[in-house]
Amino acid sequence: MGKVIDIQHLKKNFGQHEVLKDIDFSVNKGEVVCIIGSSGSGKSTLLRCINLLEKPTAGEIIYNGENILDSKHDIFAYRSKLGMVFQQFNLFNNMDVLHNCTVGPAKILKQPEEAAKKIAMGYLEQVGMENFINAKPEQLSGGQKQRVAIARALSMKPDALLFDEPTSALDPEMVGEVLKVMKDLANSGLTMIVVTHEMEFAKEVSDRVIFMDQGVILEQGSPDDIFNHPKEVRTKQFLERYL
Ligand code: ADP
Ligand code: MG
Numbered sequence: 001m002g003k004v005i006d007i008q009h010l011k012k013n014f015g016q017h018e019v020l021k022d023i024d025f026s027v028n029k030g031e032v033v034c035i036i037g038s039s040g041s042g043k044s045t046l047l048r049c050i051n052l053l054e055k056p057t058a059g060e061i062i063y064n065g066e067n068i069l070d071s072k073h074d075i076f077a078y079r080s081k082l083g084m085v086f087q088q089f090n091l092f093n094n095m096d097v098l099h100n101c102t103v104g105p106a107k108i109l110k111q112p113e114e115a116a117k118k119i120a121m122g123y124l125e126q127v128g129m130e131n132f133i134n135a136k137p138e139q140l141s142g143g144q145k146q147r148v149a150i151a152r153a154l155s156m157k158p159d160a161l162l163f164d165e166p167t168s169a170l171d172p173e174m175v176g177e178v179l180k181v182m183k184d185l186a187n188s189g190l191t192m193i194v195v196t197h198e199m200e201f202a203k204e205v206s207d208r209v210i211f212m213d214q215g216v217i218l219e220q221g222s223p224d225d226i227f228n229h230p231k232e233v234r235t236k237q238f239l240e241r242y243l
Helices: 043-050 077-079 097-107 111-126 143-156 171-188 199-205 222-226 231-242
Strands: 005-016 018-028 034-037 059-062 082-085 160-165 192-195 207-215 216-221
Touching: 005 043, 005 082, 018 043, 018 216, 034 043, 043 160, 043 192, 077 082, 082 143, 097 111, 097 143, 111 143, 143 171, 160 171, 171 192, 171 199, 199 222, 207 222, 207 231, 216 222, 216 231, 222 231
Parallel strands: 034 192, 034 207, 082 160, 160 192
Antiparallel strands: 005 018, 005 059, 207 216
């Protein structure tokens, strides 16, 4: 199975603070990887380095066989191949739902307006938001906003979707509708990297679970390995809080 992204010896410092320490990480096509770990362990920084919202201090990011950190590579083109879904939705508040989903494809992928609309409508249907295309984000619930954010990310036809705690800002009654959409995507074969505290979700949908601790990948394996047979004391301690 081909690797979509292959990261080697990734380091990230903020000043003197070494937040990521020599991380090796790759994701295969169609794989669903969940990243768990305590607050401050570097999960968001890892995702942000993967799509170059943060510039790594050192390391390589191999994409299609090339290190995209070499200066000759177009990081905007690379970034457009990785969709990102944020905890706080980050929708464009001045645009309606449909426009949120067509602006990227039209401006960045240069898709004709009608084609962009058609593709976006397909994804809005997939997330159950096709009846809200003229609504502004402020008129939507958190769960609805997040489903639009997922449709927006999919409209760019990404090679992989990166989720950073997509349900952490939601009222409890809205978590399920977003996880349902994510489960369907996982089952459809989309490549996904998901930072989450939803342990049941991670157990159910992950091909691989990564436990991060203090800037390193302390342990990784199948959901059964990590949740039922964790090797590291820190993993056990972390999981005990969720059981
Ligand atoms: P997590 O997502 O696992 O909670 P983060 O990646 O957000 O962890 O943060 C890891 C560490 O990096 C924390 O100590 C945090 O304070 C620090 N950090 C994150 N972003 C910045 C930044 N822009 N400037 C300085 N420190 C940062
Ligand atoms: Mg985080």
